[in-house]
Amino acid sequence: MSTTENAIASAEAHSAHNYHPLPVVVATADGAWMTDVEGRRYLDMLAGYSALNFGHGNRRLIDAARAQLERVTLTSRAFHHDRFADFCTRLAELCGMEMVLPMNTGAEAVETAVKTARKWGYRVKGVPDGMAKIIVAADNFHGRTTTVISFSTDPEARADFGPYTPGFEIVPYGDLTAMRAAMTENTVAVLIEPIQGEAGVLVPPPGYLAGVRELTRERGVLFIADEIQSGLGRTGKTFACEHEGVVPDMYLLGKALGGGVVPVSAVVSSAAVLGVYRPGEHGSTFGGNPLACAVALEVIAMLNTGEYQQRAAELGDHLHHELGLLAGGGSVQAVRGRGLWAGVDIEPELGTGREISEKLMERRVLVKDTHGSTIRIAPPLVIGKEDLDWGLEQLREVLRG
Structure with missing residues (x-):
């Protein structure tokens, strides 16, 4: 052989x-x-x-990782480290947002977004406990955790992994009328990919993202854009949402944020949204570690050149x-x-x-x-x-x- x-x-x-x-x-x-x-x-x-x-x-990213490897790679969030504040500040600036919650993988970012939207719904919007609903699109791909596959329409991703997590309404991708009809007073968020990658790189109809932005703002609902694949330069702009001049309430980032060197993901939003967290309510041993922050900071610097x-x-x-x-x-x-x-x-x-x-x-x-x-x-x-x-x-x- x-x-x-x-x-x-x-x-x-x-x-x-x-x-x-x-x-x-x-x-x-x-x-x-x-x-x-x-x-x-x-x-x-x-x-x-x-x-x-x-x-x-990539030489810039390898050099950034190598330099950090010689200093410190992991502290856990039990302590501050000297790369964390810069990472959060620079990523928030890149996104035009205020706060960052770092994780490791894209699926973790999506899980974090689901938890954040629900907590925001209960604490800020006033949705009754246990009643929060999130609208998602058919043919989505947001990861493979048990919660995420609960709102997948792909039989391969979903079959034999139940019981499934409730709290999600699935509507056709690109259909604003269906999205509007699915919204209730308990809807806390719309979670969509600006371009559906796993489904075959599906681009929504012109005006769809702008329509989602208008509808969510009108109904007091968070617009969560999963830009884990589409973001950070892939589509010719920093974020795919930019093609329609749209800024969501929350960006989900991953993949390219780690530069192909280490897994890095993040939820980026406003202080009004991410400010719902208190110590101990969510976390990750490796999320926001020094090595990840050092590499991601270099990625952000590279993106800032355009x-x-x-x-x-x-x-x-x-x-x-x-x-x-x-x-x-x-x-x-x-x-x-x-x-x-x-x-x-x-x-x-x-x-x-x-x-x-x-x-x-x-x-x-x-x-x-x-x-x-x-x-x-x-x-x-x-x-x-x-x-x-x-x-x-x-x-x-x-x-x-």
Whole structure:
């Protein structure tokens, strides 16, 4: 057996089968490229679901992590540390907000948002205890905890994990009329993705986000934007909500906030919302640790230049132009997305999304499938135009058969 085959066989034997990865074993990576254990190079067109917006091994981020590793990595929130205040201040400024509650993973940020919205509803809005409702969208993906999958409509994510957590109303994505009808005096929040990533990079109808903002403000309901995948440069702006000039009541951030180095997530909101917490009511051993703060501070500094957002916008225009040409050629049914992020629906007779991903892997391009014959394209924002064009050419060759 080859080194790759041995590694895959060992993983299959000794790890739970909760993932079905492509048969490639990565050993090193740099920028937009990854190299496997056999020395083969692959173009990364997934970027860790946006966790690697700034590429593999970004020197600024590695240097920030290395410097912090030599100082202190963890204190727990039992004590202050010298990176925490700067992190909270700078992230709040980036978001145009006032307060930050740091966690580790995106799912933790979503769980924190659910708890925050409910507590705000009881303490500020005056909802009767135990009656708070949160409106979510069908086909959402907000994580895989038991609470989060309770309001998923994806059978794979939900089946056999009940009993489920109550308190959520599911409405069709993009449908303001349905959202308005679902609202009651006990509704405390609307939780949506500005672009639904796992569902196939679904962009809502024009005016939808602005409509959600208007409706939630009118009804005294929090607008929670899950920007864990869509935020921090991916769509050509710092936040996907900016494309409609919308500022929600709460941002949920993760993935790219850790720069592909460490897991970092955060809930960012106003003092009126996050101020509902008292010591001991919520927390995390690793949330806001010194190493995470040091890396995230560098991410924030990089975003403050605007260069990554501009790059995503410019290369994103090119990406969608090229994919649009494929959509007119009979091999692609539809293309959706914004910035350096696209969902591509392949004609089913050409193969499933998994099969197309495997064929692209054979041509040294790595993407990820989602439902049916859809693949997602989301390269690191540092990808070169020549590399992007090369990757797109491999897609064309695969679709030609």
